[in-house]
Amino acid sequence: MSWLTSIGRWLDARLQVGETILDVARHAVPRNTASWWYVFGSATAVLMVLQFATGVLLALVYVPSAAEAWQSLQALNNQIAFGWFLRAIHGWGSNFMLAMLLIHMAQVFLFGAYKYPRELTWIAGVALLLLTLGMAFTGQIMRFDTDAYWGLGIGASMVARVPFLGSWLVGLLLGGPIVAGQTLSRFFTFHVFVVPGLLIAAVLVHVFLVLKLGINEWPMPGRLVSRKTYLARYQRQVHEDGVPFIPDAFERDFLFGGLVILAVLVCAAVFGPFGPAERPDPALIDTVPKPDIFFLWLYAALALLPAKLETPLILIAPIAGIAVLFLLPFIAGTGEKSWKRRPVAVLLVVFLAAGFAALTWLGRRPPWSPSMTAWSGAALPRELLDGRTPLEVQGGLVFQNKQCRNCHALGGTGGKRGPPLDDVAVYLTKDQLIRQVLQGSGEMPAYGTHLRPAEVAALVAYMETLHPAGQPRARVSAASAIPGP
């Protein structure tokens, strides 16, 4: 190996960085930071490098043209050797990277690492979060299928709500007045050139600051951060109880990074690549556009927000949220670091995590969307047709043919947009049923113009049979009619 040493010496005589690299590698860190809780930042960086590498490999085949992108994706999936695997690594890698980034952010937040003197590190980190979300959004569009096409329309509809500038922002986002070839080129430029360049710059700043200011020491409850005393105390801790970064702290980062890559590879091999879905043909109307998993929370939030609050919330909430993130070190830059003495911080993380998780879960099987095929695909259960008169059976047919089943479930199947109607006769009288069907209310449209009187009679007759056996139907309390079977 002496020839290797000679080459190394030849290079170092000219580059003169060997000393610096060794110093950085062996620099002392507080002993208690050689911990498994500190591995998530480097894991995020490792995943970013994986994404860069697989992205470059995919770009050798992918064609960023609206006319050909979908076919190049099919070629990657089916014709290029291991093309499907590379697509799978890139897709799963992006999910893992965002998850790891959020875990890293939560850990940094709970350990108070954003406090003095690491405010700029946190700010660079927030920039990295936004840039990574930008990569996720533009990356979805690279998989140019119907979801991407309609996702672009949704993005355009959102920016159109900005007052005064709306139409211009739509034009700049789409590269023209409509989703077309220029749109994909523009998103490709952002995904491949602009945002990765900014990412690299922000990562360099972020890592430089971590090395320069020292890794955040394990927070001790009761030890308050004060601008006057912190730096001296930290230096003392590093001197008295420090360990060399490599190998003592690095070994855990190294191992975890390897495990994370393995996890991505396993997911890629077992679950395969994401899509593409159908061709990005707008004429394919029968599609249910959905974003990738990391934006499902937004998809759910936009469905559940009250309609009048929607525009102000879309415009103000992101800006306010991002501002709070950037300004956090100036709001709470000193004081307690340990989560054990910061109940608000812990509650905030728990609340936000639970909120995002709940919204994402709802977004997977959205209950607010009509089930577009229930009226023709979900048969009425046998027990809800047995023993009915011919008129009532006709009513059941009307119930299906008029797409009621798209929003209302019967026997457990059907849409969830409206309430299930298995027991509707128990809480709505006949007159109330007639009124509801003809006029609608709130979230239900009026059917009066599309139901003939005979159809209304049959439908209501059928719905009057929808009650549990033995339980009487609803009736007007003033009436003296005997409740039916």
Next chain:
Amino acid sequence: MDVKQHPRPTTLPSAPPLESGPLPPVPRRGFLLRLGLGVSALAGVLASVPVLGYLLSPLRGTSARAWVRLGPVSDFPIGETRLTTFQNPFHGAWDGPTAGVPCYVRRAASDRFQIFAVNCTHLGCPVRWFPESGLFMCPCHGGVYYEDGGRASGPPPRGLFEYQWQVRRDELWVRGGALPTLATPA
């Protein structure tokens, strides 16, 4: 490396003295630097004009619309709503399938049409027409519209976007070219 030394000048023609007093000496040392700054600034300004024009070029076409032939009026029976597609009049050579623009044509009477955009007015997802119940339903967030395009329920803030239409010699024409949004409602 040492700084290049300028050769000392020999003799300069002396300027005639001003009536109001002696001239301040012309500083030669920073001259090239300041000249360089000025030239670079000029180059920057001259370059930025076409670059800005390039970046803002998508905005020039945002209000352009053109008439496109949809088909003979007999293709659209009275009282029915039909899905049809027309080519974006400004489509580019590499738009591929995205050059097609779908729309719903409703013929309310023999001489009255409504041409709806498929984009839901909430956030742009494609709405689906159900002739049995006379409703358009959106799969994304549950918006519903009536047969005449009016808003029935859900998050949409208004009824369906409508394209302008014309009947020319028994043929139906539509005026299209842009994505309908709340800011640009076709």
